[in-house]
Amino acid sequence: MPGNLYSAFVEGTVKGWKVATQNMLPNVVIAFALITMLQTSGLLDGLGRVCAPVMAAFGLPGEAVTVLISTWFSAGGGVGAAAGLYSHGILNSAHVSILMPAIFLMGAQIQYAGRILGVAGINPRHYPVLYGIGILNAALAMLTMRFFV
Amino acid sequence: MSDSCVSRRPLPLSAYAALIVTIVFFSGALAGAPGILGSLDFTTVSGSFGKIAGDFTFLGKGGGGARYGFLFALSLVPGIMLALGVVEVAERMQALHAAQKLLTPLMKPLLGLPGSAGLALISSLQSSDAGAAMTKDLHDKGLLSEKEKTVFAAFQFSSASSVTVYLSMGVALFPFLCVPHLLPLGVILFYKIAGTNLMRLYLHFAKRNREAL
Numbered sequence: 001m002p003g004n005l006y007s008a009f010v011e012g013t014v015k016g017w018k019v020a021t022q023n024m025l026p027n028v029v030i031a032f033a034l035i036t037m038l039q040t041s042g043l044l045d046g047l048g049r050v051c052a053p054v055m056a057a058f059g060l061p062g063e064a065v066t067v068l069i070s071t072w073f074s075a076g077g078g079v080g081a082a083a084g085l086y087s088h089g090i091l092n093s094a095h096v097s098i099l100m101p102a103i104f105l106m107g108a109q110i111q112y113a114g115r116i117l118g119v120a121g122i123n124p125r126h127y128p129v130l131y132g133i134g135i136l137n138a139a140l141a142m143l144t145m146r147f148f149v
Numbered sequence: 150m151s152d153s154c155v156s157r158r159p160l161p162l163s164a165y166a167a168l169i170v171t172i173v174f175f176s177g178a179l180a181g182a183p184g185i186l187g188s189l190d191f192t193t194v195s196g197s198f199g200k201i202a203g204d205f206t207f208l209g210k211g212g213g214g215a216r217y218g219f220l221f222a223l224s225l226v227p228g229i230m231l232a233l234g235v236v237e238v239a240e241r242m243q244a245l246h247a248a249q250k251l252l253t254p255l256m257k258p259l260l261g262l263p264g265s266a267g268l269a270l271i272s273s274l275q276s277s278d279a280g281a282a283m284t285k286d287l288h289d290k291g292l293l294s295e296k297e298k299t300v301f302a303a304f305q306f307s308s309a310s311s312v313t314v315y316l317s318m319g320v321a322l323f324p325f326l327c328v329p330h331l332l333p334l335g336v337i338l339f340y341k342i343a344g345t346n347l348m349r350l351y352l353h354f355a356k357r358n359r360e361a362l
Contacts, residue, residue, distance in 0.1 A: 004241065005238050005241055005242070008237045008238045008240070008241035009234045009235070009237060009238050010234070011234075011237050012230075012233045012234035012235065012236060012237025012238065013230040013231065013233065013234040013237075015233045015237065016226075016229040016230035016231070016232060016233035016234060016317065017226065017229075017230055019229060019233065019313075019317045020222075020225065020226040020229040020230065020317065021226065023317075023318075024222060024225065024229065024317065024318055024321070025219070025222040025223070025226075028218050028219075028221060028222040028225075028321070029215050029218040029219050029222060030215075030218075031218065032213070032214055032215055032217060032218025032219075032221070033214055033215040033218060036213055036214040036215070075314055075318050076318050079318045079319070079321045079322055080218060080222075080321075082322055082325075083221060083321055083322065083325070084218065086325050087212075087213070087217070087221070088213070091325075093325050093326060093327040094327055096322055096325040096326060096327075097325075097326045097327050097328045097333065100319070100322060100326065100333035101308075101333045101334075101336040101337045101340070103319075103322075104308040104311065104314060104315060104318075104319070104337055105307050105308045105337055105340055105341075106307070107308065107309070107314070108309070109306075112277060112306055112309045113306075115277055115278060115281060115309070116277050116280070116281045116302065116305050116306050116309055117281075117302055117306060119278070119281035119282055119284075119285060120281045120284040120285045120288070120298060120301075120302055120305075121285055121288070121298075122298065122299055122302045123295075123299065126299055126302075129348065129351055130302060130303055130306050130348070133303050133306075133307060133344040133347055133348060134306055134307040134308075134344070136344070136347070137307045137308075137340040137341070137343065137344045138307075138340075140340060140343070141336050141337065141340050144336055144339075144340075145328075145333065145336060148328050148332060149327055149328060
């Protein structure tokens with residue numbers, strides 16, 4: 001049994017290595033590069049100003065919208081964007097905590113539409129509602145997290 | 150492994166113990182606890198990189214862009230490996246089946262789904278692909294109606310593979326949180342259930358509207 005568990009542990013860490021290097025790392029590198037592009041071009045400031053009123057409802061600065069946009073494409077990108085904005089001092093730990101559940105609740109919807117809804121054979125008529133529920137979950141979760149930070 | 154054979158065989162106590170220890174391990178509840186208990190903490194066991202020039206890790210200071218992103222991502226790799234290693238051990242000790250057993254009676258009241266979908270539900274928290282394939286299989290066997298399948302999809306689609314993704318990608322943000330590490334995961338699971346019930350309501354009213362026409 002202990003040998004069996006040890007081999008399970010090794011299997012798991014190998015899985016972790018694969019997820020980390022193939023899914024997480026490329027997405028984080030791209031997210032950091034994009035944040036830097038947005039920042040040096042001044043677009044991040046503009047985006048932040050435009051989205052500030054909406055994001056303020058969630059207790060977040062306007063720039064945090066880039067986390068939500070990135071995560072919609074890939075959760076790894078959302079995580080990377082949050083870490084990038086944190087390292088630039090634009091987000092603090094309260095902001096990251098508020099964003100944390102939302103990053104996953106609305107994460108990678110396009111990718112999962114194929115992998116979950118497609119595989120399970122869900123009627124495409126329901127796709128818009130399913131997308132909407134994911135985004136609504138994220139919005140409500142951000143409001144909920146405001147009480148904990 | 151079919152779900153019927155899983156539910157009939159009694160689970161060893163070690164399965165429940167593994168489930169509880171795994172949850173405690175990732176919760177951060179034992180961080181800084183004295184003696185053996187303190188060693189059962191994810192952040193403690195993940196450890197830290199050595200310091201360079203007194204204050205900094207190999208990430209240094211003032212980096213940015215793709216290069217900094219690469220080093221940052223690299224610094225997360227050990228934590229992800231450790232997390233998924235622990236999850237795999239817990240799974241081998243049947244912690245997932247213990248969770249399924251505890252959950253089965255709650256399926257109908259919480260989600261409006263039959264208890265037979267319990268294994269698919271627990272699997273979907275670990276692997277969205279396994280969950281989706283099992284959902285299709287349950288439907289093909291007549292254990293889930295078309296409506297139940299759609300309701301179940303709402304659960305799986307928002308925060309897919311919740312536990313695995315949270316304990317791999319999410320680990321990256323653990324150091325920046327000002328709340329207990331597992332609290333956001335609890336909020337995620339709460340809204341997955343809430344969203345599933347929203348889907349139930351929607352399908353209920355969509356059907357009524359069609360009948361009214």
